[in-house]
Amino acid sequence: MTLRQKLRPALAYLALIVPSALILLGFLWLFITSFSTRTEGLRSLGWTWRNWSFLWESPFGPHYPSIWWVTLNTLVMSLIMTLIVVAVSSMTAYALSRMKFAGRKSFLSLTLILHAFPSVTLLIPIYFVLLWVSKIPVIGRGVPLLGGLGYNTIGGVALVMVAFQLPFGIWVMKGFFDNISWDMERSALIDGASRFKVWWQIMMPNIKPGIAALSIFSFITAWNAYLIPLTFTAGRAGKSAVLSLYLQNFISESVMTEWNAVAAVGLFQLIPVVIFFLFTQQALLNIYGGGKKGGV
Amino acid sequence: MKIAFKHLSKYFGKVKAVDNLNLEVGDGEFVALLGPSGCGKTTILLMIAGIYKPTKGLIYFDQRVVNNVLPKDRKIGMVFQSYALYPHMAVFDNIAYPLKLKKVHRKETKERVQRVADMMGIGELLDRKPAQLSGGQQQRVALARALIKEPEILLLDEPLSNLDARLRIMMRSELKRLQKDLGITTVFVTHDQLEALTMADRVAVVNLGCFQQFSTPDELYNHPKNLFVAGFIGSPPINFINVSLEKSDGRFLLKSRDLEIPLPKELGSKAGNNSTSSEVVLGIRPEHILINEKEGIDTEIYVVEPLGREILVSAKLGDSMIKVLTSPPFKANMGDRVRLSFNLDKIMLFDKKTEKSLLLDKD
Ligand SMILES: Nc1ncnc2c1ncn2[C@@H]1O[C@H](COP(=O)(O)OP(=O)(O)OP(=O)(O)O)[C@@H](O)[C@H]1O
């Protein structure tokens, strides 16, 4: 091996290690801080469990929702969003991949544009839309569990997040559908299946990797979402709606922010994502790797 | 069930995949669609199956127009070129799928799957996934799946093309036998002329979306309607020689720079009546040429290829090469001069412009 050939992988590793190390350093700080009374750089000035006390008692008084309740809330919202995104995008993508209809091409380019659209610019118009939805009787505010689909409801937040996630989901799923041979589908049609059955019994089982990847991706996006829940919720209920917002309670103008507690809650929010990611990164890579390999 | 097309066309945008076809397939008949790649064979099958809607024209099953009947209501079994097995299902579930959709009872399903699987010789493989099967086994599974619902029409899209040569010959006879036993009207697509000629009752030669000829294998081989069919059917292929058709002393002659063949009276006048100009293509199959030393057209041997049962001799005639099939022993070597004489009962004549045969009676 020449020096040059050796240098190449070395450089590649260097390019990967340096940024990773910087990120890891951040996490290390987070970890140390969450178990310390105070820190000086990465050095702890005294170890303690107190920062994690939010797990068994609310730091904002007994009348405030417990962290577990907020976690459940986040989980429910993420799951619902994932379910809707996967269901809607796989059906849409099937139609876009397999059927001919007027406006198909424009629809496709529209989803691509929406995917690339900077969502921040849409926040204010969406705010007005949600306010308007709130005024509609029943679905606005009266739905049990979700609260409704309007402003300052879990349903409303989920709706907006689903809308932002769908273009990406549709494109990913369309890619997977495109990879499945037409013959299989035609064969099923001749065997006597309806379109719906073809989709459900033949196509869906064959794009399982795609479904898995999109689910994970949507779930993590929803779990970590901050901007959209922040914008479309208000007041105390809003601040205890999902985990990322819960953190906000620690930051106020009148009291000194307890950074150590913030670090602990932040870490707590991170744990499920990391575990999830460790087990599913292979499937996640699939989204970008372009569909499944092998099979018949 | 009888199948008929009336002026059937299918366009994909500007591409005329199928153009104005007329065809009748009799009840229980085995018909092969033979043609080069991209000539529209699969498109025809998919129209019969109801997957594609014809752009123009009608499809009849018996007396009924089925243009708007959904695939699932057509009672069709189809084997795709790729087999199109469902990779996520075991062989049993693959074969049982049409029955499952019809909500056939579990016990009956089990019996029928076992029966058809045994018939296809895959009774032992029912637990496997398609990916764990060989090409030949996959093909049988696909066939079993097509047959299990007892279809009235069987469509086969190049089902043998993925098999190795030995298996292909075996499956050829098995398929033919099976079709006759079951008596299902069958349309079989292939680009392999041997498959078409050996298996089918009648062969439709397709090119550029049009039928060139639809007749029995024997007719196709001995009385092709046009240049395309004559050139497409037969291996080694037929020899074509450009000649001019001339008349002298009341007799017709075929003439070129290198040869001169007087035609028998009947043949000559038929050709003379049908031709639009004197430019004619002479077609003669390699096995209908005799090599000898004494009489005939003088040529030089270019190459000799022993094929085992026969010997293929290429001889140079002017600028063109004439292929001759002869039986062993054959003594002459490359470069030797030999004489060729054509069996005049077997020669074919085609109009150079219209490419139509000059020897067929006008319809
Ligand atoms: N869905 C389609 N859209 C556009 N063009 C098509 C479509 N299907 C087929 N064609 C075109 O129609 C013509 C006939 O195609 P078809 O698949 O019927 O050919 P084939 O005879 O089955 O060929 P092969 O032997 O290679 O399978 C080809 O030129 C093909 O490109």
Ligand SMILES: [Mg+2]
């Ligand atoms: Mg084809």
